[in-house]
Amino acid sequence: MQVAIQIALLEKQTLSQLQGMWQKYFNTPPISKNKEFYVSRLAYRIQELAYGGLSSHQQQLIANMYIPPEKRNKLLPTGTRLVREYLGVDHIVIVLRDGFEFNGMKYQTLSAVAKKITGRKISGRYFFGLDKQEK
Numbered sequence: 001m002q003v004a005i006q007i008a009l010l011e012k013q014t015l016s017q018l019q020g021m022w023q024k025y026f027n028t029p030p031i032s033k034n035k036e037f038y039v040s041r042l043a044y045r046i047q048e049l050a051y052g053g054l055s056s057h058q059q060q061l062i063a064n065m066y067i068p069p070e071k072r073n074k075l076l077p078t079g080t081r082l083v084r085e086y087l088g089v090d091h092i093v094i095v096l097r098d099g100f101e102f103n104g105m106k107y108q109t110l111s112a113v114a115k116k117i118t119g120r121k122i123s124g125r126y127f128f129g130l131d132k133q134e135k
Helices: 003-010 015-026 035-051 056-065 110-118 130-134
Strands: 081-086 089-096 099-102 105-107
Touching: 003 035, 015 035, 081 110, 089 110, 099 110, 105 110
Parallel strands: none
Antiparallel strands: 081 089, 089 099, 099 105
16 A cells, blocks of 8 residues: 555544554554554555665664753853953853854853953853853
C-alpha cells in the first residue's frame, strides 16, 4: 500500500486500532490515550520505514542542538543585548542559547563576563542590574 494512503487511513482508525498499530510498529505497549498522539507518530514511523530515517549526520546535528535544562540560559531570551556602562565605557553582552558573547568571546556565565570587565569576582546578575528587574 502506498505511504500516502496508509497515512490518510490513520485518521479513520479507532484509538484501540491505533494502539495495536503502535504495538506493531514500535514493539512497545501503548503509552497514551490520545488519538492525535498515535496518528502523528505512526505517520512518521510509516514514512521512516518506507523512505529511511535520518542520516547519522542529521541525527548528530539534532543531538548537538539539545542543551540539558541545567545548562540552559535561564536569564533572558537568546539574542538579548545587555549594555552596562562601567568606568565610562559601554560594555555590550549578547545572550546566547548556551552562554554569553562579549567582545567576540563566549562565556558560560554572566558572572564570568562581569569578572572580565571589572577584574574582580562579582555577580553577573547584580553587575548588569537583572536582579532589580525581577522585583
